[in-house]
Amino acid sequence: MATHGDRELADPHRSYAVLVGAASYDHASLDELPAVANNLGRLAELFTDATIWGLPQGNCVRLPQPESREEVLDAIHDAARKAEDTLLVYFAGHGLAHPDVNGLLLALPGTDPERVYTALDFDAVRGEVLSTRRDVNRVVILDCCYGGRAFEGGMGGAGRAVRMAEQTRIAGSYLLTASSATRQSQSPPGETYTAFTGELIRLLESGLPDAGELIEATHVYEHLYGELRAKGRPLPQQRLSNTGRTLVFARNRHLAENTPVDAQEQGTSPSKTPDVASGPARTPRELVQEVARSRTADGAAAADALLREWAARRPVQEVAALAALLSAADDRAASGVVTAALPERGPQAVADYLDALYAVDDEPADAARVLRHAAGQSVDVVAATYKALRSSGRSAEADRLLSLRTERLSSTDDVLELAGALWSAGLEPEADRVLTAATTDSPEESGRLADALLAIGQQDRAFALYLRTQETVIRRPVPAFVQLLQKMHEAEHEDGPATILERWIAGAVPPSASLVLPDLRAIAELCAELRSAGLGPDASTVLRRCAAALSPADLTALAETLYRQGRGEDPVLLLSMATRTGPIEAAVDFIDSLREMGRPVDANALLDEIGRGPSQDVARLLERLEERGRTRDRDRLLSVIAAEPASARIFSLLREPFLADGRYDEMFASLGTASDEVFAEVLEQLRETGGHLDLLALFGYGARRAPADLAARLAWMERGGFPEALALRAYLSDRGISAGGRVPTLDKSDLGAVADRFRSPSGLALALAALRALGREEAVRYAARRAARAWFGSARRLELTLSLRRRGLHDTARVVIKEGSWDDIGHLRDTVTGLHGAGFPDDAAYALRCYAVRLGGRAKKLAVSLGLELPPGSAYFPLLRRSVLDDGDGTAS
Secondary structure (H helix, E strand, O other), X not given: OOEEOOEEOOOHHHOEEEEXXXXXXXXXXXXXXXXXXXXXXXXXXXXXXXXXXXXXXXHEEEEEOOOOHHHHHHHHHHHHHXXXXXXXXXXXXXXXXXXXXXXXXXXXXXXXXXXXXXXXXXXXXXXXXXXXXXXXXXEEEEEOOOHHHHHOOOOOOOOHHHHHHXXXXXXXXEEEEOOOOOOOOOOOOOOOOOHHHHHHHHHHHHOOOOOOOEEEHHHHHHHHHHHHHHOOOOOOEEEEEOOOOEEEEEEOHHHHHHOOHHHHHHOOOOOOOOHHHOOOOOOHHHHHHHHHHHHHHOOHHHHHHHHHHHHHHOOHHHHHHHHHHHHHHOHHHHHHHHHHHOOOOOHHHHHHHHHHHHHHOOOOOHHHHHHHHHHOOOHHHHHHHHHHHHHOOOHHHHHHHHHXXXXXOOXXXXXXXXXXXXXXXXXXXXXXXXXXXXXXXXXXXXXXXXXHHHHOOOHHHHHHHHHHOHHHHOOOOHHHHHHHHHHHHHOOOOOHHHHHHHHHHHHHOOOOOOOOHHHHHHHHHHHHHHHHOOOHHHHHHHHHHHHHHOOHHHHHHHHHHHHHOOOOHHHHHHHXXXXXXXXXXXXXXXXXXXXXXXXXXXXXXXXHHHHOOOHHHHHHHHHHHHHOOOHHHHHHHHHHHHOOOOOHHHHOOOOHHHHOOOOOOHHHHHHOOOOHHHHHHHHHHHHHHOOHHHHHHHHHHHHHHOHHHHHHHHHHHHHOOOOHHHHHHHHHXXXXXXXXXXXXXXXXXXHHHHHHOOOOHHHHHHHHHHHHHOOOHHHHHHHHHHHHHHOOOOHHHHHHHHHHHHOOOHHHHHHHHHOOOOOOHHHHHHHHHHHHHOOOHHHHHHHHHHXXXXXXXXXXXXXXHHOOOOOOOOOOOOOOOOOOEOOOOOOEO
């Protein structure tokens, strides 16, 4: 094995080469390439030549005119499995642009350009090359049209950063192509070799004058680029990822042919040392003095040249000693010494240099300069230098080096290149450290970085980055956005999919904004893509959020958009959800929309679903259908209700319009025999909704269907202390219906006994409202005063006042207010503020006037605090006597 510094030629006995060429083709559209056969033959001779590489014949596999893609891949697979040092794969022939992805196809003799599957996809070649052991160098040379597409791979729109990450993750990979992704290569007529390979062959045959003993991969590229450019031919491209060990291509024949015989025998080459550095060795201090004299006599250029030449030739520790002497007096000169001494010595020289600096000074000023210089090298050199520093026990300097290099990162490509070099060097924790610190100020760059991390298997880091850059993620095209959600689901990421989806919805469905057609189409497209990707629950989430946030008009428009995109079930689901969460009155429009789409069965199903829903929704929809004259839909809804067993839900749907003429008597036939528990629940619901007219309708229905049952119900209600019994007794009396063998009356004892037993202010207010509807004003006032006195000094009296006021019983409410004139001060004040806070300022002012005597000076203060306007003057409140109950005629005094 030939070595030179930190460079070494690949061991030929542990390396393999696979040379593939297609010179002639079956398909007429592919021109013959006779020079390709010559390429393969001559390259095989040069690679097996001991003066160039020296591969054993068995290690150099030739495949001229392969019959199938399997033949090529098998050969590469076998070579990759055997290679322990270097694997080289060469292809010459036609290259084709993949029609579907931004990739490269290699044409084989039997390839039909119209049938992609008959060509060899370079991604398959890449996969076999990368299947070698981690520490094997890989060299791929492509002499074909569109060779630059090999850098793209078959990853669609993932971007250069992702592709670079995939490649740089594998140590020692080198890709050299004859042309860019958009250019064709050349096989000039009459020439023995193709343009690109011809220059490569001449390089191997003749060598390079200035390359040293070994030709590196970068030397090859630079030479080919210059030669082909000078001849006006397509320019090559390269991609190199290597750490620690420089990738050496071949021995340099030029050096062997031009080295004197005695130098060859001694294994040395002639000295190229300029005269400025010849003569006896100088100590660092002597050199500093000589440089000072030279700078005075010959100028700065000569002095700097002397320093650079001395630094390049002397041992590292002497150079470090020189730099330490220069740092105090001439910082620029010290920097020049570092620049001249380190680049050609390899990564280990940095560690040796620092060792020497610390041997001179515990806190050398030049150490920071050395690390900054090292951080400016290629990522491969930085990774190797990091390892060398750690191996030398200089962990702090190694970490500082990595920090300095990380600070230089300005793009996703930079981040991935450095992380790839660290991965390749076996420094995975350090690569993770770079990725963690690599979030840029640009959300777009962060998104690209996340894409790259995802492509190379760094899912957790990628997902975390996506969640930090949600604004960028949600702006992606819908298919790409859904693909990301799918990957998160597949990885079973706990919160990521839901969080990002909610952010997308929030952006697509802004609050209080009407959607335009592009918005609707985007939502419909998202639902379609989610279902196609097997993410049905996410699609349902989108529809559920839209159902809760959009206006009825937008929901109808969205349903139509979903329908026109072929998602027949989604409009039904959307409108069903909207019916459950939005105003029930809009359901009429939703039902019409479904019928317009040609979905009458779904429309009826939605109507049936509403019929089984909350009673208050059913009642409002019945009213809306009645208003619009939709008798067919109304009757269907009522039939759904009638099919249910007797329950409070059914009876609570009773409304005056449906019971007035007995049209729906049969529907509620079980009312008379309903259980006491069901009847009590009905009354409770009526109390909560304030439906006193509905209460009378309920009694009216019972009177028509079964008067005896209604009278029995009265007895049960009075025994149970139901306040509605007062209204029922009044109703029976008004209609002359017998209850318990006698016609009930509403004398003082009846009204007083029932009122005294009231425990529910809202229930009493309901009963009084029903009495008012019967025209029993005197009874209403009597019962109100009786109840107000029974609740003397209690906050329940305020509740009764508010309940009466909300039911429109304004005068009755003021009767209750006036009854509290002589309550304690605190209760009076609470009554005034309670009425004002409930939105009844006129009643609050009335209470103030009633309570003026008891409140005294507090009345004016209270009026001012509540902003109530009162008559001016000292006698602005009339003195009102406390109301008393006239036992004689039932009127107030």
